[in-house]
């Protein structure tokens with residue numbers, strides 16, 4: 578059965594279900610069964626088994642990057658990325674992200690220093706980074722928010738000038754390229770998430786992309802308790818390993834991901850065209866040369882619109898359509914961060930404004946055009 582097509586019979590007999598923000602893409606079950614049979618047969622469940630090795634290599638080729646290290650999830654990948662480069666002190670980052678970005682800093686005993694974002698991309702404003710550097714700064718941690726590319730060249734220049742590491746949270750950026758080059762190729766390291774809600778999923782999962790074999794080796798030791806061999810432990814590592822189930826699913830998902838992204842892009846285009854004429858509703862533009870993945874569809878609600886963002890959110894919820902306010906509240910307003918001087922809302926006016934006006938619409942392969950039309954109609958005439 579083609580997983581992108583929902584059965585009309587099922588729709589007729591089932592009570593209407595909520596429309597979720599996303600529905601994880603799953604390949605046809607029968608295609609996965611032979612992989613499961615192989616795992617059951619071999620008894621090899623984890624610790625760098627055959628599927629892990631194959632997936633790591635095939636993913637590397639698919640993404641066109643030098644080295645990949647697989648992880649159990651994106652958060653562990655990010656925590657390990659920071660450890661692998663021995664990042665300490667202060668790290669400059671964005672407040673407009675998922676909590677995992679800055680939590681990974683706190684778990685490493687690192688202080689986040691928040692810098693405001695740009696309104697056009699929702700990414701760290703590269704022009705404000707230099708002013709936030711102190712003698713304790715060791716790295717910059719930008720996020721390619723919604724898969725929108727950061728100003729990578731400028732950020733690399735700043736990192737090189739001040740001798741800082743540059744680590745990208747690329748959780749949203751699977752398959753995104755600029756001028757034919759993968760976004761994952763930027764910086765010292767880039768971290769990916771394969772969580773259920775992402776463009777590419779292995780239920781849970783993640784990866785670090787790097788450019789040098791020695792560093793990959795260190796990352797691989799760190800994700801396996803620091804073991805270099807049976808008797809040598811080179812660092813206080815963690816258990817970040819991806820298991821064989823996840824890796825087998827990843828191998829299969831690679832065969833489907835281009836089609837899944839194409840389905841997302843189709844919905845993205847439909848929303849963009851239909852909402853272009855609605856006063857007070859702004860879609861983020863995709864810059865020239867960018868190959869996007871349509872992982873999210875954020876709208877920024879302006880004062881010219883009939884309702885506030887939260888009123889529109891409530892209209893959707895009343896109709897059982899689960900739009901989300903990614904990213905609200907700002908990370909910098911959470912109790913564990915708001916005492917930091919750079920977390921003050923006055924320091925973050927753009928992020929504060931966008932967090933109060935953003936609404937992400939449902940987007941996933943299999944979201945039928947009738948529902949997309951219904952969502953558009955609600956925005957056009959929100960009653």
Ligand code: T4K
Pocket residue numbers: 597598599600601650651652653674675677678720746748749769770771772773774782783899903
């Ligand atoms: N950095 C960034 C920038 C990130 O966005 C994330 C994760 C990370 C780092 C960390 O990577 P991981 O450690 O997660 O690999 C979700 C995800 O849990 C999280 O992975 C993601 N970002 C974040 C943006 O979204 P929630 O708590 O908002 O998800 P939840 O459970 O409310 O689900 C969202 C929608 O998806 C709902 O409409 C229900 C639907 N859904 C969800 C799941 C889990 C399904 O239909 N099936 C499912 O299995 O965090």
